[in-house]
Amino acid sequence: MIICAGNNENFDFATPMGVGLIESSINLTRLCLFDKPEFLLFIGTAGSYGKHKIFDIVESKTATNIELGFLDNCAYTPLENMISTNTTNKQDVIVNSSNYISTCQEKTEKFLNFGIELENMEFFSVLRVAQEFNIPAGGVFCITNYTNKDAHHEFIKNHEKAKKLLSQHVDLRIKELTKK
Numbered sequence: 001m002i003i004c005a006g007n008n009e010n011f012d013f014a015t016p017m018g019v020g021l022i023e024s025s026i027n028l029t030r031l032c033l034f035d036k037p038e039f040l041l042f043i044g045t046a047g048s049y050g051k052h053k054i055f056d057i058v059e060s061k062t063a064t065n066i067e068l069g070f071l072d073n074c075a076y077t078p079l080e081n082m083i084s085t086n087t088t089n090k091q092d093v094i095v096n097s098s099n100y101i102s103t104c105q106e107k108t109e110k111f112l113n114f115g116i117e118l119e120n121m122e123f124f125s126v127l128r129v130a131q132e133f134n135i136p137a138g139g140v141f142c143i144t145n146y147t148n149k150d151a152h153h154e155f156i157k158n159h160e161k162a163k164k165l166l167s168q169h170v171d172l173r174i175k176e177l178t179k180k
Contacts, residue, residue: 001037002170003028005044005122008159011167014043017122020099021065025125032133039136042126043170045162046095046118046141047102047151049111054143054158057169060093061086061138063124064116067098071110083127085137093117095139097124101155105148119147140173142166 005024006016017024017031031037052058062084069075086092094116102108102119111117123139130137142162145154 001039002041002043003126004042009044009163011043011163011170013167013170017126020121021097021125022099024122025129028126028129029132032129032135036133037135040126040130040138041170042123042137042139043166044120044122044139044141045144045155045159045166046120047145047147047155048143049108049117049119049147050105051112051117052143054145054154055162055165056143057165058093058118058141058143059138060095060118060123060141061127062092062094063127063139064094064096064114065098065124066096066111066114066116067100068102068104068107071107083124083131085127085130095120095123095141097121101151102147103149103151105146108147118143140166140169142169 002014003017004014005019007019017027064082095118096116142165144158144162145151
C-alpha cells in the first residue's frame, strides 16, 4: 500500500494519512487495524540538512524523532528515537521527523554529525506503526528545500515539481518491479 501525508501533498496512487506525527500515526493505526496492508510505502517531500540537493529523490527505511533541543544538550528522551525496517547491511539514509520544520541551518547541520540527512514530518510515525503491526515499510522522498531561514519559501516554490518527480519515480519503480 502506498500512503502519503495528504492536505496539499496528495497523489492519485496514494492514500492520505494526515500531516505530522500525530495525525499520521492515528490514521495509519486505524487503517492497519481494519485492513492490514502487506507493505507500506510512504511518499513525501523532505528538507535537506545539506547533503542532498533540491529535487533529489531519496529512498529510506530508517527514521529518527530528534528535536533541536537534543542537539544543544538541553533535552533527552527515555523513548526509542530511531526505527529502521532496513534488513540489509547497506547503509541507509536517515530521515528525522518532528512536528516542526527546521529553519536554523547552523543547528540542523549538526544532524549530519549523527548521520541524519533529511527531515519529513511523518516518516518516523509511519515506521513506528509499521513496526507495531510487523509490516515491512519504507519511504521515498523528493527534496524541496534546505533547512534554513528560506525553508518555507523554497518548499512552496518547489512543491509541485517535487510531487511530479515523485509520481514519475514511483511509476518507474512499479514498472521495474512488474517486469521481474
